[in-house]
Amino acid sequence: MPAIVASVFFVFSTMRRWTVLFLVAIIMMMGYIFWDIVSPLATQLKAPLSEGGMAWTATEYGFYAGSYSILNIFLLMLFFGGIILDKFGIRFTGLLATGSMFLGSIINYLAITMISPLEEVNVWFTMFGLIPEHVKAQVLVAALGFGLFGMGCDITGITISKIVTKWFTGHELASAMGVQVALARLGTASAISISPIIAQHFGISAPILAGSAILAIGLFLFIVYCIMDKKFDDNSQKETKADQEEGFHLHDILAVLRNPGFWLIALICVFFYSSIRPFMKFATDILVNKYAINSVTAGWVVSIIPYGTIILTPLFGTIFDKSGKGGILMAIGCGILTLGHIMLTLPTLNATWISTLIMLMIGIAFSLVPSALWPSIPKLIPLKQLGTAYSIIYYIQNLGLMLVPIWVGDVIDRNTSSSGTVDYTHPMFIFIGFGIAATITAIILTSKEKRTT
Numbered sequence: 001m002p003a004i005v006a007s008v009f010f011v012f013s014t015m016r017r018w019t020v021l022f023l024v025a026i027i028m029m030m031g032y033i034f035w036d037i038v039s040p041l042a043t044q045l046k047a048p049l050s051e052g053g054m055a056w057t058a059t060e061y062g063f064y065a066g067s068y069s070i071l072n073i074f075l076l077m078l079f080f081g082g083i084i085l086d087k088f089g090i091r092f093t094g095l096l097a098t099g100s101m102f103l104g105s106i107i108n109y110l111a112i113t114m115i116s117p118l119e120e121v122n123v124w125f126t127m128f129g130l131i132p133e134h135v136k137a138q139v140l141v142a143a144l145g146f147g148l149f150g151m152g153c154d155i156t157g158i159t160i161s162k163i164v165t166k167w168f169t170g171h172e173l174a175s176a177m178g179v180q181v182a183l184a185r186l187g188t189a190s191a192i193s194i195s196p197i198i199a200q201h202f203g204i205s206a207p208i209l210a211g212s213a214i215l216a217i218g219l220f221l222f223i224v225y226c227i228m229d230k231k232f233d234d235n236s237q238k239e240t241k242a243d244q245e246e247g248f249h250l251h252d253i254l255a256v257l258r259n260p261g262f263w264l265i266a267l268i269c270v271f272f273y274s275s276i277r278p279f280m281k282f283a284t285d286i287l288v289n290k291y292a293i294n295s296v297t298a299g300w301v302v303s304i305i306p307y308g309t310i311i312l313t314p315l316f317g318t319i320f321d322k323s324g325k326g327g328i329l330m331a332i333g334c335g336i337l338t339l340g341h342i343m344l345t346l347p348t349l350n351a352t353w354i355s356t357l358i359m360l361m362i363g364i365a366f367s368l369v370p371s372a373l374w375p376s377i378p379k380l381i382p383l384k385q386l387g388t389a390y391s392i393i394y395y396i397q398n399l400g401l402m403l404v405p406i407w408v409g410d411v412i413d414r415n416t417s418s419s420g421t422v423d424y425t426h427p428m429f430i431f432i433g434f435g436i437a438a439t440i441t442a443i444i445l446t447s448k449e450k451r452t453t
Contacts, residue, residue: 024164069399073398091230093155107142111142174371269393321375
């Protein structure tokens with residue numbers, strides 16, 4: 001009889017934590033949908049007003065893409081978010097973050113629909129040159145909304161990472177994080193592949209409105225999670241006692257910063273994501289220019305990157321669970337990403353099918369690295385400091401996510417001909433450079449792992 005009771009409890013416990021995982025992973029997936037909902041619309045946004053576009057310059061689009069991180073960096077919102085998470089708990093922080101995502105998306109939509117692209121402003125405070133001095137008011141307000149969304153999205157990300165760690169420590173942690181990342185990539189893939197179709201039939205603003213509606217559902221789902229989590233804590237009283245006994249202290253930040261392994265992972269994170277995330281913001285336009293295909297087709301080709309990760313990321317997470325060799329997996333992934341960027345830059349590789357092969361390679365890299373990177377952090381950092389650790393890593397990552405799109409947009413404008421054709425060779429060198437830096441750092445981490453085993 002005791003064996004039967006134990007078996008039933010085990011099954012119930014397993015079902016409960018996996019239910020929680022899928023619930024919060026879907027919320028994060030919805031965030032990624034909005035994050036990339038505009039990515040495949042770069043060509044349409046830059047098109048003249050007479051052709052149904054918004055006449056944005058590449059510099060304006062790069063500023064908009066980089067604005068995702070502005071509040072996180074200049075107002076230190078990620079640091080505050082991590083401290084709030086460790087101090088006030090998962091439920092309060094998650095509601096604050098998912099609400100910020102939804103509010104930012106609404107501002108983004110209103111900017112596109114209610115402000116004329118003909119209205120321009122001179123900006124007196126350019127944030128050290130990050131904001132164009134002469135910019136469309138539409139772009140400026142849309143960037144404000146995207147920045148508020150970005151603040152909420154990243155704080156939601158660190159909150160959900162802590163949720164997964166809370167529910168899966170001692171169980172299938174890397175596999176669970178792999179599933180969470182896979183669903184996030186499904187959100188990216190859905191946005192990249194479907195957004196151009198929605199825009200083609202209903203206008204440029206329609207995908208943004210659809211993304212806002214999805215974020216409203218995400219906010220509701222987090223409320224559902226809060227009810228589940230509150231009931232679990234009321235029954236077990238684990239979180240309350242843990243918070244009382246091991247509350248967050250400011251000296252915990254120093255403990256995180258003194259960890260050399262933490263810094264290697266943080267550097268891999270910023271180099272890797274600077275090489276792939278901004279690239280995906282411009283990838284559709286790159287394919288349109290290099291392979292002369294339409295934006296809808298280009299969007300589907302680019303969507304191969306996240307679609308491939310849906311299956312591969314949980315698989316690589318399982319491999320990491322069994323092997324524990326995170327450095328090797330990250331080094332291989334960063335190397336594949338760099339090779340893909342190099343192939344895309346070579347002028348001789350101009351057949352359309354090659355673009356599909358390259359996106360497959362980048363998709364594999366986009367699976368390998370995160371499946372090992374994120375589960376490596378809880379191995380280095382105790383749970384009570386985990387929110388702070390994630391917030392620091394996200395902050396460093398956001399430096400790249402903000403600066404690289406702005407940098408690339410400026411380089412694109414300087415490599416655009418009078419006919420509107422873009423030579424993407426120089427912008428691609430930026431992505432290749434970050435890929436090489438990520439690969440070298442991952443190799444250093446691998447050698448460190450070997451010395452400690």
